[in-house]
Amino acid sequence: MSDVALEPTRRAQRGRRDRSANFYAYLVVSITLALFFVLPLVWEAARSFQPANLAAATPRGADFTHFTLGNYRAVFSQEHILTNVLNSLVVAVGTALLTTIVATLAGYGLAKFRFRGSGLAFAAILLALMIPFQAVLTPLFIELNDMHLTNSLVGLILVYTTFNLPFGVFVMRNTFQQIPQELFESAEVDGAGVMTTLVRVLRPLIVPGLATTAIFAFLYSWNEFLQALTFLETDSKLTLPVKLFDIDTSTYGAINYGYLSSGIVIAMVPCIVLYLALQRYYVQGLMSGAVKG
Amino acid sequence: MSRVNERFDLAPVLHPGGQVDAERTLHRAPSSARRRRKARTGGLLVTPALALIVAFVLFPLGFAIYISLTNWPLIGPYHYIGLENYRELFHDPEFLHSVRFTVTYTAIVTLPIFFLGYGLAVLLRANRFGSKVFRTLFFLPFVVGLTTESFMFAIELQPGAGWVDWAMSHLGLASATQAWTVTHDRTLLTISVIVIWFASGLTMLILTGGMQGIPRELYEAADVDGASWLKKELRITIPLLRRSIALSLIISVIGSFLAFNQFFILAQNNASLETVVEWVYQTAFTSYHLAYGTSMALLLVIVIGIVSMAQFLALRGETEL
Numbered sequence: 001m002s003d004v005a006l007e008p009t010r011r012a013q014r015g016r017r018d019r020s021a022n023f024y025a026y027l028v029v030s031i032t033l034a035l036f037f038v039l040p041l042v043w044e045a046a047r048s049f050q051p052a053n054l055a056a057a058t059p060r061g062a063d064f065t066h067f068t069l070g071n072y073r074a075v076f077s078q079e080h081i082l083t084n085v086l087n088s089l090v091v092a093v094g095t096a097l098l099t100t101i102v103a104t105l106a107g108y109g110l111a112k113f114r115f116r117g118s119g120l121a122f123a124a125i126l127l128a129l130m131i132p133f134q135a136v137l138t139p140l141f142i143e144l145n146d147m148h149l150t151n152s153l154v155g156l157i158l159v160y161t162t163f164n165l166p167f168g169v170f171v172m173r174n175t176f177q178q179i180p181q182e183l184f185e186s187a188e189v190d191g192a193g194v195m196t197t198l199v200r201v202l203r204p205l206i207v208p209g210l211a212t213t214a215i216f217a218f219l220y221s222w223n224e225f226l227q228a229l230t231f232l233e234t235d236s237k238l239t240l241p242v243k244l245f246d247i248d249t250s251t252y253g254a255i256n257y258g259y260l261s262s263g264i265v266i267a268m269v270p271c272i273v274l275y276l277a278l279q280r281y282y283v284q285g286l287m288s289g290a291v292k293g
Numbered sequence: 294m295s296r297v298n299e300r301f302d303l304a305p306v307l308h309p310g311g312q313v314d315a316e317r318t319l320h321r322a323p324s325s326a327r328r329r330r331k332a333r334t335g336g337l338l339v340t341p342a343l344a345l346i347v348a349f350v351l352f353p354l355g356f357a358i359y360i361s362l363t364n365w366p367l368i369g370p371y372h373y374i375g376l377e378n379y380r381e382l383f384h385d386p387e388f389l390h391s392v393r394f395t396v397t398y399t400a401i402v403t404l405p406i407f408f409l410g411y412g413l414a415v416l417l418r419a420n421r422f423g424s425k426v427f428r429t430l431f432f433l434p435f436v437v438g439l440t441t442e443s444f445m446f447a448i449e450l451q452p453g454a455g456w457v458d459w460a461m462s463h464l465g466l467a468s469a470t471q472a473w474t475v476t477h478d479r480t481l482l483t484i485s486v487i488v489i490w491f492a493s494g495l496t497m498l499i500l501t502g503g504m505q506g507i508p509r510e511l512y513e514a515a516d517v518d519g520a521s522w523l524k525k526e527l528r529i530t531i532p533l534l535r536r537s538i539a540l541s542l543i544i545s546v547i548g549s550f551l552a553f554n555q556f557f558i559l560a561q562n563n564a565s566l567e568t569v570v571e572w573v574y575q576t577a578f579t580s581y582h583l584a585y586g587t588s589m590a591l592l593l594v595i596v597i598g599i600v601s602m603a604q605f606l607a608l609r610g611e612t613e614l
Binding site: 023033102105130142161219226267279283 | 339345348436547570583593
């Protein structure tokens with residue numbers, strides 16, 4: 001409050017001093033918080049490189065002299081968990097691709113074409129945005145079972161794609177709406193068909209939307225647990241999270257924590273890498289405000 | 294244009310008897326044919342998305358309503374029983390407990406997530422040196438996902454083996470071999486702390502997005518008037534941030550209401566820590582009371598709809614960004 005009373009020069013000086021003291025306080029608080037948020041993740045990476053016997057014991061500083069790749073070697077030599085990692089990769093990449101393609105077509109159609117029922121189609125997509133998959137888990141299971149799509153990665157990709165579509169269509173529709181109408185018209189005058197326009201003319205302009213849609217779909221399907229747990233049965237079909245659950249709850253003797261922790265790190269890495277690479281598009285997607293919890 | 298001509302039927306033009314009609318057709322048809330063709334293309338473009346949403350969201354939703362009115366078993370005949378499932382729900386102590394527990398859990402985590410997220414957003418608001426890096430680091434737990442992190446803490450919460458014991462006993466907050474996920478209260482507290490750690494980065498990012506839209510001049514003007522920090526937050530930031538605040542609270546409350554992974558993984562053997570979605574899963578897929586579980590799942594849609602509406606209405610103000 002007394003700021004107002006101070007002379008301009010003294011105010012400026014005080015401001016500068018405040019800023020540097022302030023700055024160090026900011027730095028200390030931020031670094032402490034960063035440790036709070038990141039240390040548990042880093043610790044898990046460190047644990048995964050410890051020998052299995054040490055990984056199950058109370059942490060001690062001395063343990064970190066015994067780095068080993070043993071856990072990872074075990075993970076990759078045991079066929080099953082490698083299969084599960086690949087399953088997760090197939091499902092996540094498949095979902096990201098399919099979601100991006102289907103959402104792009106629908107976003108294009110809704111943004112730039114006028115047709116009967118377009119309002120209804122958009123309403124249906126909006127409605128789907130508000131329905132959590134947990135609410136339709138049982139009927140979805142019965143339906144997929146009848147279609148022979150349970151215990152199937154294709155079935156899982158179709159379901160994951162569907163629950164990512166409302167958000168994706170939203171993002172792509174906004175993306176197409178921001179492209180000036182003249183571009184479409186001049187492409188049409190030049191004789192370009194709908195698909196040619198999309199692939200040749202619009203592609204560079206819709207890349208941000210594509211990246212946003214793809215990264216959300218990938219992260220969703222890579223991390224998804226409840227649907228995979230419900231729809232998949234046999235060990236060779238499980239995705240990584242469900243496999244980790246099986247390892248964690250296995251009743252055959254002691255749990256191998258080294259093994260489990262390396263599986264956890266394998267589950268973490270693609271998320272972090274993808275987020276760091278495509279952070280801008282991820283944040284844009286968040287800001288569009290159409291994300292479900 | 295060539296494709297339009299190909300499709301356009303020239304027969305009337307060449308027909309000797311119908312010259313007037315032919316002329317009219319020639320002038321009007323191309324544009325209307327093109328419009329019709331464009332309309333058809335638009336419909337075709339939306340079809341795959343619509344087909345998937347009808348097949349795997351809207352049809353199951355209708356199917357769920359139907360199932361919930363029957364005594365649908367896993368195999369065998371079933372018949373219509375009206376609202377019997379819904380009546381039973383409200384007399385089922387296990388179900389009522391899961392509702393109470395989920396509401397309690399949501400009440401516990403929502404405000405800490407919000408205030409921590411708000412604090413983080415304020416801390417990094419000025420975009421000083423390192424702000425971007427810190428923002429990324431604070432958000433990492435959300436990126437990695439609660440499922441993976443629940444497995445992580447399944448290891449780290451082991452008494453005598455995980456770092457949680459070790460760290461907490463060194464900080465004087467617990468004895469050296471604490472059972473973190475055995476008693477009801479301690480498990481709930483532990484899981485709540487993990488969820489706050491996981492989710493506050495998301496609130497931070499959503500609020501940061503909102504804060505960046507607030508004109509700097511407003512704060513500068515307030516500085517000139519000698520407004521205190523608290524006053525600036527209450528009079529400028531919060532009113533202009535209403536939409537972002539509403540969004541972050543809705544996402545957080547819905548997420549807590551649908552909680553499953555963290556309790557299923559970290560509190561498997563503790564029936565007193567059963568969330569609604571866990572109850573639905575167990576009822577439908579462990580006890581095979583498919584219809585009964587489904588009726589609860591449908592109530593979930595209604596509850597979540599009401600929560601979203603209520604929060605939007607409560608936080609909707611005259612000032613919208």
